[in-house]
Amino acid sequence: MLGFLFRRLGDIIPTFFGVTLLVFFLIRLIPGDPILMLAGERGVDAARYAELQAQYGFDQPIIVQYFDYLMGVFQGDLGKSFVTKKPVLDEFLVLFPATVELGLTGILFAVCFGVPFGVLAAINRGKWIDHLTMSVSLTGYSMPIFWWALLLIMFFSTTLGWTPVSGRLSVMYYIEPTTGFMLIDTLLSDEKGAFISALRHMILPTIALGTIPMAVIARMTRSSMLEVLGEEYIRVARAKGLSPLRVIMVHALRNALIPVITVIGLQVGVLLAGAILTETIFSWPGIGKWIIEAMNRRDYPTIQGGILMIAFLVMGVNLIVDLLYGVVNPRIRHKR
Amino acid sequence: MKANFVKVAIGAGLLAATALSAPTAASAKTLVYCSEGSPEGFNPSLYTAGTTFDASSRQVFNRLVQFKRGTTTIVPGLATSWDVSADGQEYTFNLRKGVKFHTTNDFTPTRDFNADDVIYTFMRQFDKNHPYHGVSGGSYEYFNGMSMPDLIKDIVKVDDYTVKFVLNRPEAPFIANMAMDFASVLSAEYADKMMEAGTPENVDLNPVGTGPFQLVQYQKDAVIRYKAFPEYWEGKAAIDNLIFAITPDSTVRYQKLKAGECHVMPYPNPADLTEMDADASINLMSQEGLNVGYLGYNTEKEPFTNVKVRKALNMAINKDAIIEGVYQGAGAAAKNPIPPTIWSYNNDTVDDPYDPEAAKAMLAEAGYPDGFTTDIWAMPVQRPYNPNARRMAELIQADWAKIGVQAEIVSYEWGEYLDRTKKGEQGTFMLGWTGDNGDPDNFLAVLLGCDGVGGSNRARFCNDEFEQLIQQAKTTSDVLERTRLYEEAQLVFKREAPWATIAHSIVFEPIRNEVVDYKIDPFGGHIFYGVDIKE
Numbered sequence: 001m002l003g004f005l006f007r008r009l010g011d012i013i014p015t016f017f018g019v020t021l022l023v024f025f026l027i028r029l030i031p032g033d034p035i036l037m038l039a040g041e042r043g044v045d046a047a048r049y050a051e052l053q054a055q056y057g058f059d060q061p062i063i064v065q066y067f068d069y070l071m072g073v074f075q076g077d078l079g080k081s082f083v084t085k086k087p088v089l090d091e092f093l094v095l096f097p098a099t100v101e102l103g104l105t106g107i108l109f110a111v112c113f114g115v116p117f118g119v120l121a122a123i124n125r126g127k128w129i130d131h132l133t134m135s136v137s138l139t140g141y142s143m144p145i146f147w148w149a150l151l152l153i154m155f156f157s158t159t160l161g162w163t164p165v166s167g168r169l170s171v172m173y174y175i176e177p178t179t180g181f182m183l184i185d186t187l188l189s190d191e192k193g194a195f196i197s198a199l200r201h202m203i204l205p206t207i208a209l210g211t212i213p214m215a216v217i218a219r220m221t222r223s224s225m226l227e228v229l230g231e232e233y234i235r236v237a238r239a240k241g242l243s244p245l246r247v248i249m250v251h252a253l254r255n256a257l258i259p260v261i262t263v264i265g266l267q268v269g270v271l272l273a274g275a276i277l278t279e280t281i282f283s284w285p286g287i288g289k290w291i292i293e294a295m296n297r298r299d300y301p302t303i304q305g306g307i308l309m310i311a312f313l314v315m316g317v318n319l320i321v322d323l324l325y326g327v328v329n330p331r332i333r334h335k336r
Numbered sequence: 337m338k339a340n341f342v343k344v345a346i347g348a349g350l351l352a353a354t355a356l357s358a359p360t361a362a363s364a365k366t367l368v369y370c371s372e373g374s375p376e377g378f379n380p381s382l383y384t385a386g387t388t389f390d391a392s393s394r395q396v397f398n399r400l401v402q403f404k405r406g407t408t409t410i411v412p413g414l415a416t417s418w419d420v421s422a423d424g425q426e427y428t429f430n431l432r433k434g435v436k437f438h439t440t441n442d443f444t445p446t447r448d449f450n451a452d453d454v455i456y457t458f459m460r461q462f463d464k465n466h467p468y469h470g471v472s473g474g475s476y477e478y479f480n481g482m483s484m485p486d487l488i489k490d491i492v493k494v495d496d497y498t499v500k501f502v503l504n505r506p507e508a509p510f511i512a513n514m515a516m517d518f519a520s521v522l523s524a525e526y527a528d529k530m531m532e533a534g535t536p537e538n539v540d541l542n543p544v545g546t547g548p549f550q551l552v553q554y555q556k557d558a559v560i561r562y563k564a565f566p567e568y569w570e571g572k573a574a575i576d577n578l579i580f581a582i583t584p585d586s587t588v589r590y591q592k593l594k595a596g597e598c599h600v601m602p603y604p605n606p607a608d609l610t611e612m613d614a615d616a617s618i619n620l621m622s623q624e625g626l627n628v629g630y631l632g633y634n635t636e637k638e639p640f641t642n643v644k645v646r647k648a649l650n651m652a653i654n655k656d657a658i659i660e661g662v663y664q665g666a667g668a669a670a671k672n673p674i675p676p677t678i679w680s681y682n683n684d685t686v687d688d689p690y691d692p693e694a695a696k697a698m699l700a701e702a703g704y705p706d707g708f709t710t711d712i713w714a715m716p717v718q719r720p721y722n723p724n725a726r727r728m729a730e731l732i733q734a735d736w737a738k739i740g741v742q743a744e745i746v747s748y749e750w751g752e753y754l755d756r757t758k759k760g761e762q763g764t765f766m767l768g769w770t771g772d773n774g775d776p777d778n779f780l781a782v783l784l785g786c787d788g789v790g791g792s793n794r795a796r797f798c799n800d801e802f803e804q805l806i807q808q809a810k811t812t813s814d815v816l817e818r819t820r821l822y823e824e825a826q827l828v829f830k831r832e833a834p835w836a837t838i839a840h841s842i843v844f845e846p847i848r849n850e851v852v853d854y855k856i857d858p859f860g861g862h863i864f865y866g867v868d869i870k871e
Contacts, residue, residue: 031749031751031752032749032750032751032752033751033752033755036750036751036754036755037750037751038384038477039477039754041754041767041768041769041770041792042384042477042481042792043754043758043791043792044477044481045791048480052475055473055475080473083376084376084377085377085382085472085473091556094555094556095556095557098558150587150588153588153591154591157591157595158591158594158595161595164595164597165588165591165592165595165597166583166585166588166591166592167558167559167581167583167597168558171368171559171561171579171581171597172366174552174553174561176553177555280584280585281585281588282588283557283558283581283582283583283584283585283588284557285555285556285557285558285582286557289557289584290557293373
């Protein structure tokens with residue numbers, strides 16, 4: 001198991017270099033000089049322009065700029081934002097918990113509904129329940145997030161008044177962030193009702209973000225279950241007189257879950273992409289929105305730092321997923 | 337079973353009750369503003385975005401002179417009065433006594449506001465050797481952009497309550513510059529304390545000002561909290577707490593306004609305006625913005641060197657169709673290069689009429705009976721003064737085709753666009769301007785003065801008569817005289833037609849009915865001192 005872990009960690013190093021290289025050079029290919037963008041209609045005179053270039057290090061050859069950047073990264077310094085002048089890492093750490101919190105509830109929602117729906121559809125193959133769950137999941141999969149999110153807001157918040165429109169917490173509560181996870185921070189605080197408020201604020205963004213992964217997971221579970229249910233050992237289990245529930249939950253589902261776990265791992269990327277839209281619509285203070293804004297302003301250090309951190313995250317999650325295979329299926333862990 | 341049901345019902349009821357009743361500190365009045373984004377920081381001299389000014393200068397700080405709320409008129413602020421020397425090169429400000437600074441977790445002021453604070457505020461931006469000059473990136477774009485380093489010769493503390501600014505040349509708009517956001521006065525005592533503590537950047541992150549509200553908490557992309565400053569020199573604000581709920585999506589802001597989650601929202605989506613207007617709980621306020629959108633002619637390039645050609649093209653443009661199609665009604669036709677909210681706006685100017693026949697005749701008179709081919713440069717970005725340049729270019733292209741002028745639409749990425757138009761590569765181009773300080777000079781000299789050719793004067797217009805008028809107006813501080821000069825300059829502008837003035841945008845601000853005394857700020861700001869909430 002340890003050898004497996006080290007081998008996988010070894011793969012990460014070239015990937016890391018690849019990401020820094022790609023991000024650094026690609027964003028410089030986007031047309032638009034950050035200094036001119038910042039100056040706008042007002043413009044900036046030649047002397048001031050040169051001064052700013054020197055300040056941002058743009059007067060150096062690009063290779064030198066890249067190595068400076070790389071050296072910084074190795075020392076844990078992702079640079080300072082052009083816009084706020086604050087260290088990129090500090091900003092990332094403030095916003096990141098919000099994205100993680102939403103991502104976790106999103107994936108939880110997707111798994112909790114996706115897997116049972118998939119199982120239900122598989123064991124009722126061809127019946128109305130199968131058609132219903134599969135068409136619902138197809139609809140969910142095809143729905144543009146921003147539109148779906150606005151529909152949810154208009155129906156549940158504005159018309160019915162059940163949930164708040166946006167944000168992470170009612171502005172009436174004054175919570176000092178300690179962990180950055182609103183559900184935990186509100187529980188730790190002595191503001192009565194803050195936790196409930198945080199919970200209510202989570203509902204719609206969770207649904208909006210979790211819908212596409214849920215649909216994918218449901219469809220994957222269904223097809224994987226169908227495959228497993230056709231296997232001989234299932235017939236044997238049934239023939240031995242085991243209860244249908246035990247056959248499905250223990251014998252079939254456990255084996256059917258391996259491809260589903262892969263898909264769940266892949267959904268992390270989808271969640272982060274979806275987070276950009278979800279965060280913007282629900283005014284959720286996370287990193288998706290932060291990176292988009294940085295792109296619009298050509299804030300190179302923020303874009304570089306943000307994407308690098310996300311790449312790290314995706315690599316980390318993939319590693320965990322690989323390790324999870326080992327838990328679910330011992331054959332993988334022993335394979336050389 | 338029944339007992340269980342009752343327990344659950346009671347539990348659910350309690351849950352709902354706690355959820356709905358937010359903690360209210362004994363009927364404190366709280367105003368929630370759904371702002372559009374996060375501020376870049378809290379020191380207005382370091383930044384240029386309106387979002388940053390809303391969060392900093394407009395609530396937390398004061399300036400020596402200020403704009404009367406809802407107008408571009410200058411009134412005393414931290415200075416009670418000021419004198420201008422006969423040569424117009426010395427401005428002496430008499431400072432207000434008894435003005436308190438905010439007390440925060442990091443800082444308790446031991447003295448009132450005085451001349452040292454003014455000196456610190458401006459020397460930090462002006463003097464490159466000032467210990468604070470390089471703190472927090474040290475780029476003072478507005479101070480530089482308004483040419484303050486060239487203009488100011490020295491800043492002198494005469495005594496504790498008198499400060500003198502010595503200028504290199506007479507410059508009447510200087511006083512308006514002093515009312516701008518970058519001129520917000522910071523505490524020198526706080527700065528010294530933070531420098532001693534080795535955390536000078538705290539001055540820019542945790543602001544200490546003299547303004548009506550003091551910052552309590554800021555969470556990036558989520559919320560900014562302020563409380564009313566009880567010792568504010570103009571009297572405590574009517575509201576007790578001010579909260580900015582940061583909500584970037586305009587449709588969502590409107591949903592929050594409808595749901596009562598906020599009281600005021602900026603920048604509504606034009607598509608929502610009709611519904612807002614019909615909503616009985618919402619008061620949709622509107623006013624012409626401090627901006628102008630225009631189509632400029634490169635007056636150094638053939639055939640636009642000929643005033644008749646420019647006039648003819650002006651007459652061929654159907655402005656009403658543009659206001660309908662591009663501004664979706666949220667614009668007012670412009671006839672002057674300055675917006676009507678600025679003093680000295682000339683009401684007597686007569687706009688070029690929309691008359692394709694006359695345009696065609698004038699074009700023939702200018703020597704182009706069959707028209708000519710040219711280009712229209714369209715900006716790639718959306719701006720308040722021009723929400724859709726591409727669409728506007730298409731409409732103008734069609735209008736001009738009717739008089740035989742074939743125009744090709746050209747566009748570049750924004751930075752490139754600004755750079756190339758500065759160099760004069762364009763035939764005709766679209767752009768606009770949003771005023772900085774409410775002074776006519778900020779439009780007329782910056783955009784149309786001879787010094788601006790190769791810079792922000794992209795029409796490369798340099799007319800002796802016009803230049804003389806605006807230079808004269810710069811050097812006199814008599815407002816009546818300046819008004820007369822600028823009114824005349826606008827007539828010269830109209831006669832010479834370096835631009836087709838298209839429109840001034842209309843700013844809409846939906847507020848909930850319970851909000852009273854809210855005023856639209858002509859500078860596009862959002863100011864909450866003087867605003868109240870009906871019980």
